[in-house]
Amino acid sequence: MSRFANKIVVVTGGTSGIGLAAAKQFIKEGAKVVVTGRSSQSASNAQKELGANAVAILADVTKSADLDGLFRQVREKYGRIDVLYANAGIAKLGSVAETTEEIFDDVLDANFRGAYFTVQKALPLLNDGGAIVFTTSWFDEAGIAGTSAVSASKAALRNLTRTLAAELISRNIRVNAVSPGVIETPLFGKLGIPDADAEELGKALLQQIPAKRFGKPEEVATAVAFLASDDASYITGAELAVDGGRTQL
């Protein structure tokens, strides 16, 4: 399949987990990909894994200057973007009672503000007829105790998917979101809760998934590629759940 032959794809948070799997999928289908992250170790590992059709760039989506630098490099190297996958995100769990202002700001900055300004700064480079995909979450569908800041950040992103789709339809740029359920990625080790609590959480979550297993990053990646491709040419403003039935059954 070469749905992305000669396409330029930017994947934020493309150095790990779902973003890295998506970058591999885009390259498999012919794209040239730019991946971003914050850690130089992950960026260098991703560069090695992805090979010559990828460029890994360090850029923190919460920092305006980093985003300016990212898109300056993309403009100099490729002159345009065909697909933007705004995926970078973090998950720090905690109830409303427990969440500090610092955690609240970190989560909203990375997951919502970061994605918002990533898109704003990418827009001048984005081709008419291109596509934007966000990563939301099954958290934006329901009230799940202990997920307050992350759930709110993803619900905001869900609405941005619709608003932006309306604003960009005249340029034939489609905007959609993929909504992962529980996916096995390094994110699980970064929840900001003790390992034992994370393990208990994992067991409890497994019980709630109709498919009776966690998802794989590659299963999200193929959905992202679908939404970004011409196969989804009449789909905009939508959110596609990839969650083993968690939100639908």
Ligand SMILES: NC(=O)c1ccc[n+]([C@@H]2O[C@H](COP(=O)([O-])OP(=O)(O)OC[C@H]3O[C@@H](n4cnc5c(N)ncnc54)[C@H](OP(=O)(O)O)[C@@H]3O)[C@@H](O)[C@H]2O)c1
């Ligand atoms: N895994 C799940 O179960 C699940 C479920 C629902 C939604 N999601 C969403 O899926 C997306 C990807 O998560 P994942 O599971 O693949 O996690 P992951 O393996 O931890 O990957 C997260 C990626 O985002 C990057 N990132 C984080 N904060 C960033 C920032 N401020 N600026 C730039 N890059 C940043 C990370 O780079 P560094 O490591 O260098 O910081 C990494 O490349 C996130 O938006 C997450 O909320 C995941």
